[in-house]
Amino acid sequence: MNLIINNSSQTPIYEQIVDQVKEQIIRGNLKEGNALPSVRAMAKELRISALTVKKAYDALEQEGYVVTVHGKGSYISNIGSNIKLEELRREVEKDFETAIRKGKRSGMTDDEIKELLELILEDM
Template sequence: MKLIINHSSMQPIYEQIVEQIKGMVMRGELEENTPLPSVRGMAKDLKVSALTVKKAYDVLTEEGLIVTVHGKGSFVAFANQNVMLEEKRKEVEADLETAIRKGRSCGMSREELKQLFEIILED
């Protein structure tokens, strides 16, 4: 499994691991019942603490994305891409609503917001 950790990022390393594994599931790169590297193995590969990887696996377990079987390892438990994509869409919608509220609070018109949105989409 190829994960890239940005040690200079403000985002905690365990969150980077979580996001990348979720992304792999959404893109179909990791399917249901796919075994994940052991906590120690991934920690060694990424050159991070085993506690950091354990925290990432715990978050993924809480979210129902992976399941850990004592003595056998951790496996992808949930690979329903449609449900995960819908969750991401809801996050985008909430972020857009927040941006619109901020724009309106500083006096931006509907047309200005639309123009700004179009400019951002072009980049």
């Protein structure tokens, strides 16, 4: 598994792991039944504490992305299309919020922002 940890990021390392694993699941790079590396293997690969990896795996399990079988490992669960769709919608919503903030900072009115969105939709 190819995860990139940014030690200078404001985001805690375990959250970086969670976010990247979730993204790989949503994108279809990790599929139901795929085994995650063991906690120790992942910690060694990323050069971080095993407790940090354990915290990330626990968070993934709590959110329903991973199932852990004691003594066997952690596996990607069947999260279903609804969770994937909801996660993608959250991403779109976040992107819209960012774009709207930029528009407002540049002095655009709500009507101008709506008009721009409609123009973009027409062109697609």
